[in-house]
Amino acid sequence: MIKEDIDRAASLMLASDYVVGLTGAGISVESGIRPFRGPGGLWTEYGEPPMDGYQRFLADPKRHWEQISRKDGYLGELYKALEGAKPHPAHYALAELEELGVLKYLITQNVDNLHRAAGSKKVAEIHGNFFRMRCIQCNSRYEQEEISLESIPPLCPKCAGIIKTDGVMFGEPIPLDVLEVCQREVGNSDCILSVGTSAFVYPAAGFPKQVKRNGGVLIEIGPYETELTALCDISIRGKAGKVLPQLVDSVKFKL
Numbered sequence: 001m002i003k004e005d006i007d008r009a010a011s012l013m014l015a016s017d018y019v020v021g022l023t024g025a026g027i028s029v030e031s032g033i034r035p036f037r038g039p040g041g042l043w044t045e046y047g048e049p050p051m052d053g054y055q056r057f058l059a060d061p062k063r064h065w066e067q068i069s070r071k072d073g074y075l076g077e078l079y080k081a082l083e084g085a086k087p088h089p090a091h092y093a094l095a096e097l098e099e100l101g102v103l104k105y106l107i108t109q110n111v112d113n114l115h116r117a118a119g120s121k122k123v124a125e126i127h128g129n130f131f132r133m134r135c136i137q138c139n140s141r142y143e144q145e146e147i148s149l150e151s152i153p154p155l156c157p158k159c160a161g162i163i164k165t166d167g168v169m170f171g172e173p174i175p176l177d178v179l180e181v182c183q184r185e186v187g188n189s190d191c192i193l194s195v196g197t198s199a200f201v202y203p204a205a206g207f208p209k210q211v212k213r214n215g216g217v218l219i220e221i222g223p224y225e226t227e228l229t230a231l232c233d234i235s236i237r238g239k240a241g242k243v244l245p246q247l248v249d250s251v252k253f254k255l
């Protein structure tokens, strides 16, 4: 059953002109980072953070930075997992699909940097990157070590604007430069490979639906059904680390 589905998925991808990947927290579960929702989810345990997180940041950035440095609530666990995580076979499989020229672009909702660490080049991090900082005024991005936290909130070396972590908070608009790349790639796409996302959070959750509306193909991989499953041409029940390497083998066999 799963083997046939994987082979069909490989054929559908090879018959498509522009395959785009969309990943979520589920693809990094096997790297030791908990998902947000469903069984074992961080929000399932701690509750969803307030939807106006960004407005609270703008109201008192100093207080926000103090919370971060104390690693309050779920932050402690999440930061520890992010700092210690390494890519696993699912991340490498997507990097290999890019190298084979089958995957044209990868949109990730994850802030864990694991796709880049696995060698993926064409990556849009729609929710930012945990290991980076960003100026909310000029949108310049910095590696963590480039910004001193001696005085908080840290200020932008270029424009003296306030610096925040690059991760997009609830209530924060997606930085335009990243959003434009995502919209361009989804606009080009006739096949979405969705892995490890509950497809609950917009605008990312809208991308597969857009491709489907435009007559494209939708392939999903994950252990549980999601908001997308009913729309999918193929929906494979399984863990990313098990299914994606098999998908690469099937693609390579057919190439």
Ligand code: APR
Pocket: 023, 024, 025, 026, 027, 029, 030, 035, 036, 037, 038, 041, 109, 110, 127, 195, 196, 197, 198, 199, 200, 201, 221, 222, 223, 224, 225, 226, 238, 239, 240, 241
């Ligand atoms: N392999 C593949 N998928 C998995 C695995 C696994 N090993 N384990 C769990 N999953 C699936 C779950 O079944 C679920 O459908 O991954 C999905 C994770 O969903 P969420 O936790 O909702 O994560 P995500 O879709 O990325 O959330 C979107 O919400 O909280 C915000 O900013 C946060 O980027 C995040 C966004």
